[in-house]
Amino acid sequence: MAKPPQPVFLERESYRRRRLGDAVRLVPLLGLVLLLLPGLLTTTNDALIYIFTIWAVLIVVTAILSRKLAAADMIDGAGEAQKAPDDT
Amino acid sequence: MAFDFLVLTCLGYVVALFIVAFWADKRAAAGKVGWLNSPLIYTLSLSIYCTAWTFYGAVGYAARSGMEFVTIYLGPTLVMLGWWVLLRRLVRIGRTQRITSIADLISSRYGKSNMIGVLVTILAVIGTTPYIALQLQSVTLSFDVFAETPGQGVNQTAFWVAAGLALFTILFGTRNLDVNARHQGVVIAIAVEAVVKLVALLAVGIFVVFILAGGPMPMLDVIAASQIAEQTIQPERWTVLVALAAMAFICLPRMFHVMVVENYDERHLATASWAFPLYLFLMSLFVVPIAAIGLNVLPEGANPDLFVLTVPLEFDRDTLALLAFLGGFSSATSMVIVAALAVSTMVSNHIVMPIWLAQRQGGATVSGDVRYVVILSRRLTIAALLLLGYFYFVYSGGGGALAAIGLIAFAGMAQVMPAMLGGIFWRGATRYGAAAGLTVGLVVWLWCSFLPSFGDASLIPAAVYSNGPFGLEFLRPRALFGIEGMDPLIHAVFWSLLLNSLAFCVVSLITFPTPLERLQGAAFINVFRYSEGAPGWTGGAVDAEDLLMMSQRLLGSREAQELFVAEAQGQGKEGYLPDVSPAFLERLERELAGSVGRATAHAMLMQITGGETVSVEDLMKVADEAQQILEYSSQLEAKSLELGQTAKQLQEANEKLVALSVQKDAFLSQISHELRTPMTSIRSFSEILMRGAGMSPEERSRYSKIIHDEAIRLTRLLDDLLDLSVLENGQVTLNERSVMLDDILDRSVAATDRPEQALTISRDPPMEAVPLFTDGDRLAQVFINLITNAQKYCDAEAPELEIRVGLDNGIRVVDFIDNGAGVSTDVQSVMFEKFARGTDHRAAGGAGLGLAICREVMKRLGGDVVYLPDEAGTAFRVVLPEARKAAA
Numbered sequence: 001m002a003k004p005p006q007p008v009f010l011e012r013e014s015y016r017r018r019r020l021g022d023a024v025r026l027v028p029l030l031g032l033v034l035l036l037l038p039g040l041l042t043t044t045n046d047a048l049i050y051i052f053t054i055w056a057v058l059i060v061v062t063a064i065l066s067r068k069l070a071a072a073d074m075i076d077g078a079g080e081a082q083k084a085p086d087d088t
Numbered sequence: 089m090a091f092d093f094l095v096l097t098c099l100g101y102v103v104a105l106f107i108v109a110f111w112a113d114k115r116a117a118a119g120k121v122g123w124l125n126s127p128l129i130y131t132l133s134l135s136i137y138c139t140a141w142t143f144y145g146a147v148g149y150a151a152r153s154g155m156e157f158v159t160i161y162l163g164p165t166l167v168m169l170g171w172w173v174l175l176r177r178l179v180r181i182g183r184t185q186r187i188t189s190i191a192d193l194i195s196s197r198y199g200k201s202n203m204i205g206v207l208v209t210i211l212a213v214i215g216t217t218p219y220i221a222l223q224l225q226s227v228t229l230s231f232d233v234f235a236e237t238p239g240q241g242v243n244q245t246a247f248w249v250a251a252g253l254a255l256f257t258i259l260f261g262t263r264n265l266d267v268n269a270r271h272q273g274v275v276i277a278i279a280v281e282a283v284v285k286l287v288a289l290l291a292v293g294i295f296v297v298f299i300l301a302g303g304p305m306p307m308l309d310v311i312a313a314s315q316i317a318e319q320t321i322q323p324e325r326w327t328v329l330v331a332l333a334a335m336a337f338i339c340l341p342r343m344f345h346v347m348v349v350e351n352y353d354e355r356h357l358a359t360a361s362w363a364f365p366l367y368l369f370l371m372s373l374f375v376v377p378i379a380a381i382g383l384n385v386l387p388e389g390a391n392p393d394l395f396v397l398t399v400p401l402e403f404d405r406d407t408l409a410l411l412a413f414l415g416g417f418s419s420a421t422s423m424v425i426v427a428a429l430a431v432s433t434m435v436s437n438h439i440v441m442p443i444w445l446a447q448r449q450g451g452a453t454v455s456g457d458v459r460y461v462v463i464l465s466r467r468l469t470i471a472a473l474l475l476l477g478y479f480y481f482v483y484s485g486g487g488g489a490l491a492a493i494g495l496i497a498f499a500g501m502a503q504v505m506p507a508m509l510g511g512i513f514w515r516g517a518t519r520y521g522a523a524a525g526l527t528v529g530l531v532v533w534l535w536c537s538f539l540p541s542f543g544d545a546s547l548i549p550a551a552v553y554s555n556g557p558f559g560l561e562f563l564r565p566r567a568l569f570g571i572e573g574m575d576p577l578i579h580a581v582f583w584s585l586l587l588n589s590l591a592f593c594v595v596s597l598i599t600f601p602t603p604l605e606r607l608q609g610a611a612f613i614n615v616f617r618y619s620e621g622a623p624g625w626t627g628g629a630v631d632a633e634d635l636l637m638m639s640q641r642l643l644g645s646r647e648a649q650e651l652f653v654a655e656a657q658g659q660g661k662e663g664y665l666p667d668v669s670p671a672f673l674e675r676l677e678r679e680l681a682g683s684v685g686r687a688t689a690h691a692m693l694m695q696i697t698g699g700e701t702v703s704v705e706d707l708m709k710v711a712d713e714a715q716q717i718l719e720y721s722s723q724l725e726a727k728s729l730e731l732g733q734t735a736k737q738l739q740e741a742n743e744k745l746v747a748l749s750v751q752k753d754a755f756l757s758q759i760s761h762e763l764r765t766p767m768t769s770i771r772s773f774s775e776i777l778m779r780g781a782g783m784s785p786e787e788r789s790r791y792s793k794i795i796h797d798e799a800i801r802l803t804r805l806l807d808d809l810l811d812l813s814v815l816e817n818g819q820v821t822l823n824e825r826s827v828m829l830d831d832i833l834d835r836s837v838a839a840t841d842r843p844e845q846a847l848t849i850s851r852d853p854p855m856e857a858v859p860l861f862t863d864g865d866r867l868a869q870v871f872i873n874l875i876t877n878a879q880k881y882c883d884a885e886a887p888e889l890e891i892r893v894g895l896d897n898g899i900r901v902v903d904f905i906d907n908g909a910g911v912s913t914d915v916q917s918v919m920f921e922k923f924a925r926g927t928d929h930r931a932a933g934g935a936g937l938g939l940a941i942c943r944e945v946m947k948r949l950g951g952d953v954v955y956l957p958d959e960a961g962t963a964f965r966v967v968l969p970e971a972r973k974a975a976a
Contacts, residue, residue, distance in 0.1 A: 025173050031169050035165075035330065043312070045311055048376055051158055051162075062362040069358060
């Protein structure tokens, strides 16, 4: 197969970056659902371990996603504003 | 540990903080920001969310309600995790719109409505007061732990703490005269305090878990065995508290201040999005263990809010206790500083300044004036706020669990949420909607949450709780609309936010926004479409050279350079370029305003210095100014056009006058010449006659004849002159009646018929039978003149004159055409002027007035005489007056 031409590659980058933004949006929703569940747990110890585990996972996931997103933003820079009307 | 030592430690700590802040300010002023603006500092500055309430109160909360305390951290965690959706937008709006506080944000969104700003400010003051009381309480209680006689002089301690904090805040926050800049020093001090409180809590936690309990697993056993284990989570309370904490995290004035106003770079949010949740995670990790151990080892009835202090003291770890104390102190001071700063900004911007400016009417004339008032109002507000907090502390009894007071404050500030979220996501939100929502929320919150917080029967009588105000049961503060059995906090949050949102949406739907509101709404909602990427703050890094270049264009290079040199000298610098200080920018703006208008100057400087976009209001002002300038210039243009026309008319009039004067001179010299010639010959010949005795009769007769002829000529000349003058002045009376053209021609030819003349006249009698209604004598005079001219000037050997009557474009004309040489072109143009003669035929006896008289006569009669250039000889055309009157 032929090597894809340059513009397609760039599109792909920006596509990935947008999906990264979607993921960042998704994390708090996931967190909300997971962190509202402890009401179902009965003992404090269970709740303690559950909450702090979920919390730690959310922090790690966001750390990874945010760093990637910030890096992509640095490359893409100001262009983001025009390219992502679905932002609003 | 001695109480005095504790006080000294606090003072030392404060002085150290002050030095750090001072150093940071100096560094920032020198432009060496570097790591001072790192994402780490930003994240740590967000930690003012963790106040003394968090520091001490979380443990107490856990001891009372188990895991529920963690909701206070989970809410902000979720907000930070979702930074891409909400916080990024808020920060971008804050930067592009130059937002100074949350009240400013809301009022900007709703068309710079000060009404909204005042409402939010009031909410902020009322909501911040209990929070400050809370800090006073924490610090007072922690002091009390170390006091020799606990419980003595608590109010006194609280008062001195309040006074100390007020002084501290004023020194910190309003020391800098530049009221609009970011508070670099404060931010660094907060970051230091954030580290102190984290380290303190972690130290106590590690001490508890790893030394007292012997590791994580035994710790869990201790927790399982304690009364905390029995606390179950109430799902609805859990959910509401998470939501409340999330809303408060955004809406609290101090949080908004550090998160949005003090934000240096939007990208810092990306780091803070995970780093701040991590901070909160660490802050809450050891809360339950400390609570469990505290409940275990301390005697029954010990205040769980102070476990962080009392547990280390119980085990004689004085240093650890001191660290914990400093942690709590740090929490309280950082919160109070930023909250007081943020609220005082709102009060001075939305309440004091509008009133002050309204009283001044004419507006500020001296810039120093405004600055002084702003600083003073901020300082007074800070003092007043601390005093209010103190009173709240005293009157709420200093009792009540810390957590309960904190949640009341949260619920108060959360009332801003509908107006804010609606403002940044919904274009249909209007100022009336926002005002209605805020008012309703404020009232419900006051009634259901704030007033009852003073104790069950202090501000609201007990009867009102059971029967409602004025017997209106559905308005009972703890059972609105008759819904009983809800947790009081849930009840208050539920009703206040529900009614608030409802009022906001409904009123927004039925009202109409102003144009400014709609523009601002679009700017807020589409902030990512219209603003640029994430530029850093360039406030201190403006190049004076750029400013000079711009100023040179506007002021002229010499003036601009003089201004810059003077400023540089004023700053004690050499050369052209001064430091770009705010004072200089202000002065420059004033100077530029002189030439381009205030709004334009502001907008231009903002473009260069701030990197901020120009606000809609700025643009409207610029447009206004441009409009005024346009009107002014179009008026000027009209005026100058008018002037130009007048000048042209004057010039034309002058030319006419000059021409007339030249004509008059020429006429006078002509006339005197014409009169003098015959007079000269009359005089000389009469002298000859007088002296000549021996003169023959023939000679005498000849001379007499000459004198006679000359006298006749003179008389004719005078007659002609008189005739012309009469004609020109319009004094002539025309004797108009019906005549026949051929009669007049016959008369004219007969009058000129002289035997010595050889002129042959050819006519066309059938054509001449034309009836006319005119003055026949005058017309005959013209014909005679033309025939005489032909007799005089026709130079042909056998002169002939053809009189031809015809029609030219339906107008009757009589042409007199001879067979002579004609008239040269340059003579044609002047031959109808007075004293004009083709060639010098003086002997012909004409004075050159004939044709002039002809033309005057014909014009009087309503016709004309023109020269016909295309004929063989000299040809004149007499345009006869129309015969309408004859027909009638």
